[in-house]
């Protein structure tokens with residue numbers, strides 16, 4: 001049982017653990033404290049978002065939607081390994097769960113099956129949403145998984161908790177399945193594995209643990225095929241694209257904007273109004289930069305960000 005950490009103390013703890021942090025909006029004061037209690041806190045809860053693009057997932061977790069207002073968690077674990085902080089205080093992530101599970105978390109003993117929904121979890125748990133489709137096929141890049149472990153470990157370390165204070169949403173609320181799916185090169189995301197990794201992280205000083213330290217990552221396959229050729233061409237050339245341009249570079253950009261910031265534009269190969277709007281959004285969200293052209297120019301800075309995001313997430317191209 002613990003008094004919630006302040007936003008500043010939590011931020012310092014995340015950074016000490018080696019996490020790269022994105023501070024989104026007014027996250028420090030963004031919460032649902034006007035709707036109910038936050039604290040005393042007893043543990044950390046892990047979720048997957050059922051979505052795939054980082055920027056739109058972060059935005060959704062901050063804002064929520066009409067039937068479930070945000071914040072929907074405290075941290076969002078992006079595919080690129082960055083932790084986006086979207087709220088601090090009560091958040092809509094845990095819903096009602098099993099009081100027997102809460103008792104086990106408080107005592108840090110093995111969990112019973114969750115078969116009741118009689119206890120307010122939003123008052124009791126820090127929440128992390130990991131960006132993943134949740135279809136058991138979408139993979140967790142190593143950097144993303146490591147950030148999730150470090151997020152949980154940072155909070156446990158600060159409160160003096162052990163790994164048994166960390167649970168999955170599926171262990172809390174009957175009917176939930178999150179988190180699940182394959183970790184790149186490291187088998188399935190189970191809560192048993194996750195807790196073992198939190199334990200290993202806590203056994204070391206903050207900032208020292210890594211997954212690759214315990215098992216080498218598989219070597220990258222050699223580039224081949226049309227997609228890889230396009231990838232390399234963009235890397236080498238990074239052409240400045242302008243409104244009205246028509247070529248495959250534009251189509252490639254459109255496909256990847258859909259994938260990375262989710263504007264849902266038509267892939268036409270023509271730099272049209274919808275593309276300009278999406279480019280403007282991409283610069284604002286990913287480069288913190290307001291374009292003066294309304295997104296009608298896409299240059300090398302944009303390409304570099306697109307390429308790093310594509311490479312750092314699934315390693316495949318849209």
Ligand SMILES: [Zn+2]
Nearest residue numbers: 047048169178
């Ligand atoms: Zn969940």
